[in-house]
Amino acid sequence: MNTMILFRHAARLLLGITFFIGACNGFLYGSGMQPIMPANPEIIAVFQGSNAWLLMLKTVELACSLLLLSSRLVLPALIALAPIVLGIAVVHATLDPGFLPAAGLIFGLESYLLYIYGKRGIEERQWKREARKHSGKRGIRNIGPF
Structure with a gap:
């Protein structure tokens, strides 16, 4: 297997695991339980009065992390x-x-994966467009030679 493909999968899994752990930790904090990972008191003070905002944010993180880990709908995630x-x-x-170094790593992984999966999506659309040109079929429904 190509090393770039392995790096892409490793980056996707690392980002998915990171957000999964962060989302679970946020749900524990939002429900009033003791979080698994310690958090900075200044950052907790930002979310102090808004449990609904924190739970909404962690729900998005959890859903996207599960999509990343299952390799489904990666680009929308x-x-x-x-x-x-x-x-x-x-x-x-x-x-x-x-x-900041860990946040920089998360930012770098996100940027790399957006570039790779966005480029891959563009190439697939171009490939389908070229295949349609050479197939001789016309239109959306492909009804006859009109």
């Missing part, structure tokens, strides 16, 4: 995670600079 990843980078750059 990455697009849905893009603003969340940007928010993670900004929050940790301003409130928790000690976590």
Whole structure:
């Protein structure tokens, strides 16, 4: 197997596992239980009065992480995670600079996967368009030689 394909799958799985653990941790915090991973008190103070916002954010993270881990609808999952990843980078750059290397890794993985899967989607659409030209079929319904 090509090393770039292995790296793409490793990046997808690493990002999926990261968001899955983060979503589970957020659900534990949102339900009033003790979270698995410790969190910075300044960041927790941002979400202090808005459990609904935190639960909505963690629901999106959980759904997208499951899509990434199952390798289904990867590009839409990455697009849905893009603003969340940007928010993670900004929050940790301003409130928790000690976590900035990990936030940079998450941002880098997201950017790489968006580039790879976006490029792959464009190439597949072009391939289908070319195949349609050479098949001799015309129109959406392919009804006769009109």
